[in-house]
Amino acid sequence: MDFTVGLETPFSLDYTLESGQVFRWDNRGEWWYGVVSGGVVKARQEGDTLRCVTSSDRHDSSFMRAYFRLDEDVELVYASIAKDDLLRRAAQRFYGMRLMSQERWECLATFSLATNSNIPRIRTMVSQLCRRFGRPLQFEGAEYHAFPDPEALAAASPQDLRECGLGYRAPFIRHIAKCLDEGGIDLGEVALFDYEQAREALLSKLLGTKVLLGVGPKVADCALLFSFGKDEAFPIDVWVLRALLEHYPELLGTGLGRRLAKDEKPRLGRGDYLRVSAAAREKFGAYAGYAQQYIYAMSRSGP
DNA sequence: TAGCAGGAAAATC
C-alpha cells in the first residue's frame, strides 16, 4: 500500500524513531525502513503529512496512526509536563517526539536483551534473532524478517540463540517465550490492568507463580510504556538516573542522593528503583513516561 | 539488602 497520513498535531518521525524505544527501523536516505507487526513499512515525513509504503494491506493508514499514536495531541502532554526549565528545553529541542505503541511481545522480549548492553548492540541482537527465527518478508525486491513468534523462540535451542550474540541473555528470552507460548500468560490481559497491577503481573506477583526471567522493574516499565499504553510508567536507566541526580535530586531523597552522587557509576537497587520511579510518577503525573522520554533524550544528547 | 557475575559489542583511552 502507498498512502499518506495527515499530521494534525506536532510530530517528528526522526526524533521518534531515534528515541531508543524501537530497534527495527533504519534510516536509508530519504526514507525510514521498519519491520512492524509482520510487515515492512517505509515511511518519510513530508511537512505535515507522513508518506507510507507498506508490504501488507493490514498496514494501512489507521494502523500507522495507532502505531505512532497520531490521534493524541502532544501539545497537551507538553502542557502537562513542561513545568520546569529542563523539560521546557527538551520539548523545544525534541519537538514532536512521540511515544509509540509497539507490539507487546516484541517489546518485552527486546528490552529483556537490553541489560548491560547498548542500542547498536540491541539492534544487532534483534536483527540476528529475526534473520534466524523470523518469517521472511519480501518488499521492493529485498528480503526482511518479521520478529519471531514466541513459539519459534520457545522451540529454539539455547545454542542457536547464543549464536545470535545474546550471551547470558539467551535463557531469558527463551524463558519469556515459553511462558507466553505454553505458560498461560496473556499479555493482552495484562494490558487491561492499571499500571501498578500490570507491573506486578510482569514482575510475577500476579498471574500465578510464573517468573519472567530477565524482566525486572526497568524492563517491565519500558514494556509498559512503549507497548502497553501505560503513560505513567517511568523507566530509569543509567541516562535517566544521571539526569535525575543532576536536575531532580529531590526525587532520590537526601540519603540516596548523597550516596549516588559520590559513586562513579551510580545504579539503583531494586528497592530504590521502585521508590524513585514512584516519586517520579508522583511528580510528573499521568504523562510521567513522556517526561522520562524527553529527559532521556536530553541526557543522551549531552549538555 | 548489598555485592557480584554475566558475554560480547561498542566506545573510549
Next chain:
DNA sequence: GATTTTCCTGCT
C-alpha cells in the same frame, strides 16, 4: 590494542 562502558537482572 587494551580497557572501560554498556537503556540491568538473578543469584548468593
